[in-house]
Amino acid sequence: MTSKLMTATRLLARAALIAGSLLTIPTAQAQPAGIARTDLQRHDLSAPGREAVQVRVDVAPGKAFGRHTHPGEEIIYVLAGTLEYDVDGRPPATLKPDDVLFIPAGTIHAARNVGNVTASELATYIVEKDKPLLTLVK
16 A cells, blocks of 8 residues: 555544544533443434434333433333333432323423333434434433
8 A cells, every 4th residue: 555545544444433422422421331322213304303213111120210311302102111201390200111101391390210120112202303312310
């Protein structure tokens, strides 16, 4: 390889590593131990600036996902286990398989597994495009 080609290849490899690192930072920060989020699909909607995102969330027994918001609506369908949701302005809700929950855009909420097996949910988001899917709240 020529010197210029090797230099260009090294620069591209570094850029790819840096870009990959930056893309994983928000997920790593938003995913505590015992929580596994699996992105299933993401599609633009006919409404300008909006997209639909589906994510499977698995929560180990006794683990919780802290207070957070989304830049749009979240529609939850519980697949397995028992999850307790704390949604601001509502009493806590305990959901089991086949139960559903709707969380309005920007509403602060949290979830925790109150059962003794891994709990799973299908989370569908209708959100503003190009905004972080999840923002932690202190």
